[in-house]
Amino acid sequence: MYANKYSNFWRRLFAVIIDGLVFLPLQWIxxxxxxxxxxxxxxFLWGVVSAILGISYYVVLHAKYGQTIGKMVMKVKVVDVSESRNITxxxxxxxxIVPIIMLPFTVYVYAQLAFFGKTWDSLDQGSVFIIVSLIMISWVVLESVSMLFNEKRRAVHDYIAGSVVVRQT
Incomplete structure (x- = not known):
């Protein structure tokens, strides 16, 4: 049972999908x-507000409950690595931290869309956008691989934060 509480890769993946569904109305807007x-x-204002909402959803819910809606449904919880308390x-x-660091880039993108006549298609062709996209894809791969190769299934962001995700019983 000890190792079982860390066996949550699929639960975490489905939690991300559920959280994506939570944000679907924002994508329509x-x-x-x-x-x-x-x-x-x-x-421009919408871009800034929606980016802050996205980050706030995860930061606030993890700090307050240890779970997003997706994690609640999938019965996993983020706790301090000591497993004796919730995360701060x-x-x-x-x-x-990565989405927080990316916030200025998001603001830049919406400024391009709002004030400089750019479109998503024209931004997709830009070298900055391509480089940032490659960095983000690399981050996601690193996160996934790191979860698979340690006993507690901690992703890089868990190591950075001193947290671990456990199954709830």
Missing amino acids: DEYILSGAIGSVGV VKQSCMRD
């Missing part, structure tokens, strides 16, 4: 806003 329904300032706000921020 994003598509509507980027369709030209509102002006440039509105597009600082630990929760450290778990999401």
